[in-house]
Amino acid sequence: MVSRFLYLIITITLITSCNLNRKDKEITKIAATVKNIEKPKLSNSIEPTKMKNLDIDYCMGRFDPKTHLDFVAIPLKYADREGMYMRADAYASFEKMYSEAAKEGIKFQIRSAARNFNYQKGIWERKWTGATKLSDGTDVSKDISEPVNKALKILEYSSMPGTSRHHWGTDIDLNAFNNEYFEKGEGKKLYDWLVKNGSTYGFCQPYTQKGPQRPDGYNEEKWHWSYQPISQEITEYAEQNMKNEMITDFLGAETAVEIDVVNKYILGINHGCRH
Numbered sequence: 001m002v003s004r005f006l007y008l009i010i011t012i013t014l015i016t017s018c019n020l021n022r023k024d025k026e027i028t029k030i031a032a033t034v035k036n037i038e039k040p041k042l043s044n045s046i047e048p049t050k051m052k053n054l055d056i057d058y059c060m061g062r063f064d065p066k067t068h069l070d071f072v073a074i075p076l077k078y079a080d081r082e083g084m085y086m087r088a089d090a091y092a093s094f095e096k097m098y099s100e101a102a103k104e105g106i107k108f109q110i111r112s113a114a115r116n117f118n119y120q121k122g123i124w125e126r127k128w129t130g131a132t133k134l135s136d137g138t139d140v141s142k143d144i145s146e147p148v149n150k151a152l153k154i155l156e157y158s159s160m161p162g163t164s165r166h167h168w169g170t171d172i173d174l175n176a177f178n179n180e181y182f183e184k185g186e187g188k189k190l191y192d193w194l195v196k197n198g199s200t201y202g203f204c205q206p207y208t209q210k211g212p213q214r215p216d217g218y219n220e221e222k223w224h225w226s227y228q229p230i231s232q233e234i235t236e237y238a239e240q241n242m243k244n245e246m247i248t249d250f251l252g253a254e255t256a257v258e259i260d261v262v263n264k265y266i267l268g269i270n271h272g273c274r275h
């Protein structure tokens with residue numbers, strides 16, 4: 001009786017281990033197949049997410065980031081002042097990037113984040129009326145008379161209301177608003193780190209050096225970084241849905257059609273931020 005029982009136990013154990021072996025083999029086979037599947041387009045594990053509630057009002061910044069459910073307030077630890085907002089998904093990735101960079105002695109500081117239509121209208125109109133001079137000292141209201149030229153001068157570094165990537169909550173300006181800062185010392189270290197590692201966290205630089213690769217759009221901005229898993233989708237949405245005629249309701253808006261702001265500026269970005 002006992003030996004029969006033992007025989008049964010041994011048989012069951014053998015069958016089970018055989019099955020396990022087979023399962024193990026299957027798992028190894030599946031793992032090998034998974035390994036061979038092409039990696040997502042982004043150079044990291046972050047894949048573009050399908051955004052909910054993407055419409056023209058969102059794309060053009062006609063909402064308040066303070067009350068929008070997808071946005072969070074940026075803690076002072078990461079910013080130069082309180083009261084800035086960005087998308088929660090972009091923020092979560094920024095936080096991870098911040099702590100990784102901090103291990104190498106690099107400290108990011110957000111200088112600007114989400115700006116809605118009205119905020120951008122304030123920036124644009126202060127420049128248009130000469131209340132604020134441009135960074136090179138130009139007073140657009142006195143130094144330039146022709147409206148299209150006035151707009152083109154402001155467009156070197158600032159967006160028309162309704163066309164800024166800062167509307168989207170995906171884009172941030174880091175540390176300093178001048179390219180020279182990022183060309184030596186601390187700034188260079190920070191910029192080189194971003195160029196090398198930013199994509200791991202989904203961040204890309206939309207306004208790279210202008211030239212054959214990027215003939216149109218804003219001048220180079222080494223401080224402006226974009227959370228591509230979301231902004232790529234909004235860029236595609238803008239390409240399909242934005243028309244120059246929609247760009248209205250601020251001083252100088254009548255120049256948008258002639259300048260072709262949608263194609264030259266909204267879409268005039270580094271191709272690396274689109275693929």
Ligand SMILES: [Zn+2]
Pocket residue numbers: 112166171172173223224
């Ligand atoms: Zn910016």
